Amino acid sequence: MADPTPDAWRRVDRYLTDTLVGQDAALDAAVAAQDDAGLPSIEVAPVAGKLLHLLARISGARRVLEIGTLGGYSTIWLARGIPADGRVTTIEAEPRNADIARANLDRAGVGDRVEIRQGRAEDVLPTLVGTFDLVFIDADKESNTLYLEWAARLGHPGTVVVVDNVGRSGEVADPDASASNVVGTRRGLEMLGADPRFDATALQTLDRKGWDGVAIAVLTDVVDATDDLIDP
Numbered sequence: 001m002a003d004p005t006p007d008a009w010r011r012v013d014r015y016l017t018d019t020l021v022g023q024d025a026a027l028d029a030a031v032a033a034q035d036d037a038g039l040p041s042i043e044v045a046p047v048a049g050k051l052l053h054l055l056a057r058i059s060g061a062r063r064v065l066e067i068g069t070l071g072g073y074s075t076i077w078l079a080r081g082i083p084a085d086g087r088v089t090t091i092e093a094e095p096r097n098a099d100i101a102r103a104n105l106d107r108a109g110v111g112d113r114v115e116i117r118q119g120r121a122e123d124v125l126p127t128l129v130g131t132f133d134l135v136f137i138d139a140d141k142e143s144n145t146l147y148l149e150w151a152a153r154l155g156h157p158g159t160v161v162v163v164d165n166v167g168r169s170g171e172v173a174d175p176d177a178s179a180s181n182v183v184g185t186r187r188g189l190e191m192l193g194a195d196p197r198f199d200a201t202a203l204q205t206l207d208r209k210g211w212d213g214v215a216i217a218v219l220t221d222v223v224d225a226t227d228d229l230i231d232p
């Protein structure tokens with residue numbers, strides 16, 4: 001059996017992607033437009049995008065909140081996982097990213113069910129109304145605990161919460177790693193483990209983006225009981 005070298009895991013990622021995800025013109029075009037515009041190539045891998053899509057379908061999500069749009073790649077996956085009359089609200093701090101995402105979403109045919117809120121998430125989140133059935137957190141890692149707090153506040157028992165990039169090439173468990181994004185990621189995971197409003201796990205991932213991880217949680221029925229007490 002092959003060692004888990006980068007070559008081997010990328011081969012497996014390609015195999016899984018080819019076998020289970022396949023080619024997709026709208027998603028390819030979204031990545032191409034994002035690359036052409038010079039945005040960083042940090043969108044979720046295809047297999048991870050499909051995981052988001054499946055989580056939306058499995059949970060029957062109608063309202064989805066995404067924090068961190070980038071070029072809208074994961075947004076397309078999420079939007080395809082909800083009914084035509086559902087809604088994805090996605091928050092993006094960079095106006096240029098938001099413009100590219102708008103074009104990508106419209107080209108993919110899901111623009112009518114996606115609202116892009118351009119602004120800093122910490123400013124936009126307090127303005128959101130209603131509840132969300134799925135929340136995907138994929139923005140500045142320093143704010144993960146704040147975003148989880150908002151996920152608890154804007155969700156309901158049963159809401160699915162997903163956090164990207166929780167492995168960070170192993171840095172998350174490296175005692176010498178003290179960069180602010182690693183510390184923020186760790187604090188988020190510790191909150192997911194300790195806060196009774198969340199029931200969570202996390203999986204390491206090896207895909208075309210390298211060694212990382214994804215946390216998945218569900219909001220418990222403690223959410224309703226604490227709603228009045230939360231002041232993020």
Ligand code: DHB
Pocket residue numbers: 042043044138139164165
């Ligand atoms: C980074 C952010 C991401 O959301 C990601 O998926 C990969 C890397 C980063 O900030 O380095």
Ligand code: MG
Pocket residue numbers: 042043044138139164165
């Ligand atoms: Mg990410």
